[in-house]
Amino acid sequence: MVANNFSVNLLNILVPNQTFFMQNDQFYSSSYNGTKAFSQHDVRTANATGFGAAADDYMERGIDLNEELIRNKPATFFMRISSDAMKGSGIYKGDVVIVDRSLKASNGRVIIATFGGEMLIRRFEKINNKVRLLADDTLSPIEVDSSCENFGVWGVVTYVIHKP
Amino acid sequence: MKEEKKFKAIVDCNSFYCSCERLFRPDLQNKPIVVLSNNDGCIISRTDEAKLLGVQMAVPYFMAKEVIEKNNVATFSSNYNLYGDMSRRVMDTLKMLVGEKNVEVYSVDEAFLDVPISHVDLFNEYALHLREVVERWTGISVSVGISTTKTLAKIANHLAKKNKAATKCIYTLMDPDEVREALKKTPVSEIWGVGRANAEKLMKWKIENAWDLRNMPEEWARKNLGGVVGTRLLKELKGIACIEMKNELVNKKMITTTRMFGKNVKELSEIKEAISTYISRAAEKLRRQYCAASVIQIFMVAKEENHSVTFSHGATISASMRLSIATSATNELIIPALQIAEKVFKPGREYKKAGVILSGIVPDDAVQSNLFTPPTENSKRFLMNTVDNLNFSMRNDIIKFASSGVKNNWKMRREFHSPKYTSRWDELRNVS
DSSP states (O other): OOOTTOOHHHHHHHSTTOOEEEETTEEEETTOOOSSOOOGGGSOOOOOSSSOHHHHTTOOOOOOHHHHHOSSGGGEEEEEEOSOTTGGGTOOTTOEEEEETTSOOOTTOEEEEEETTEEEEEEEEEETTEEEEEOSSSSOOEEEOTTOTTEEEEEEEEEEEOOO | OOOSOOEEEEEEETTHHHHHHHHTOGGGTTSOEEEEOGGGOBEEEEOHHHHHTTOOTTOBHHHHHHHHHHTTOEEEEOOHHHHHHHHHHHHHHHHHHHOGGGEEEEETTEEEEEEOOOOHHHHHHHHHHHHHHHHHHHSOOEEEEEESSHHHHHHHHHHHHHTHHHHTTEEEOOSHHHHHHHHHTSBGGGSTTOOHHHHHHHHHTTOOBHHHHHTSOHHHHHHHTTTHHHHHHHHHHTTOOOSOOOOOOOSOSOEEEEEEEEEEEOOHHHHHHHHHHHHHHHHHHHHHTTEEEEEEEEEEEEOOTTOOSOOOOOOEEEEEEEEEEEEOOHHHHHHHHHHHHHHHOOTTOOEEEEEEEEESOEEGGGOOOOTTSOOOOHHHHHHHHHHHHHHHHHOTTOSOOGGGOSSOTTOOOOTTOOOOTTTOGGGOEEEO
16 A cells, blocks of 8 residues: 555545545555546547447447556556566566556565666565565576665566567 | 645655656666756756765856766766656656645646645645655655745745755744744745846845845835735745646747757758757647747857857847748748748857747637738648657657758757657666
């Protein structure tokens, strides 16, 4: 949850007439209008001169990748993979990953970590407050000291775009 | 918990341009960074580490070069593409957190907020929450100043930034004694809305800090500080809010495009290429807001003739023309613009900079037609739409008017330009 120690009550004072709801580990306010601005006019109709209007009743907006792949637009970034460190998880060199900074890194998730000035894609392991960054290939895991200053979680990987 | 009285906050990004660069360069964590203005001219953003080394703001790059090189300060040309995108993310996050109508985007890295809380105890929690969420989502660290008016919030923010370790980038200025102390410590030149000329004037009258100014009679301010603006400023310093939240400016009344040349330019042909390019950009902005312009102004800045070592520009020379009918078509603007450029240009001189200003802006569906000029045909609008769509989708000005030239030797220097991490597929940050 974003709002650590922050009461939903206070949020409701800040933004009256709005409700907040939780989804996974994330809260959204009702003012958030999705991932992409669109209007009623973006719904294509048959525009038929004869019989065709029947289908118009069932028309919706077409498939929009943003809608599925991007949950929180201001916090979402794209990055290019330049190694095969996460090959076993289906993330290959040349792929693009979608990274959400607003998500919390939890045990087992693939994250973008900053370590020693580099940006790495690794699986985040946290057992009894001991953090390790795991790679899928022969690279050995990186043990992260709790006092480690040059380690940080940059964001959580939510999707991989891969060309087969 | 309904409360009439609203408080004002300002959220200001810390070393914004540097923070944007650093977000994608974890190797620069805790390292000094500077960002240079267009054409790599002056230092326009610096991190605290660079400040500690004695690197000054707004100083020409060549003057700071020695310190920069000796201390290995990471140097970047301005990447407005990236900063614009990051700015939008910060503003969107704020709008989501406190509601769109409570946010006034004031500049690329600052926003005023209406704070609808009455409990002073909650301010700190509120500010902390904003700070944490903005930094976590966008990677940009911000400072928050809260007070009763915009002007005082600005001063609070200044105090927050002055001593980051103690304030944790948050400062609430509410207690009357505290306000008095803060105002006494604020020189008039640092008050929001006091320009350099007014600051000098005030200093002459021995009004040295914000507290002195606050205690002047309002009638005096009306006479000496620009009428209503002056009385408003005094009231704001007294804690009476009178500069209200503004809606975002949707349509600009004037569109300016100007750049320094990468090197001094002597040839008219090169100046004309530059003017065509600037007109194309300005016309694009004009069409983006569905407007047309009727006045074109061209200006050039020549190199100081008897130049010494001083870092000063020569005089600005300019000329303008009123068109018989407002237009937004690039070709209709280029022709008169080049005619003006020929008039302004004096052979034998070297130019450092040129620019175009479009004004007399009207909505393009309300263009006043003139009895003697045929109205712009629809075909022209169709042409410009096509050009805009091509350039928008293919980028890099893939299609442009020939008068803009191809070699563009005059283009500005951007030696230390970072990738457009957030807007180009082929410039994404690599992770290994």
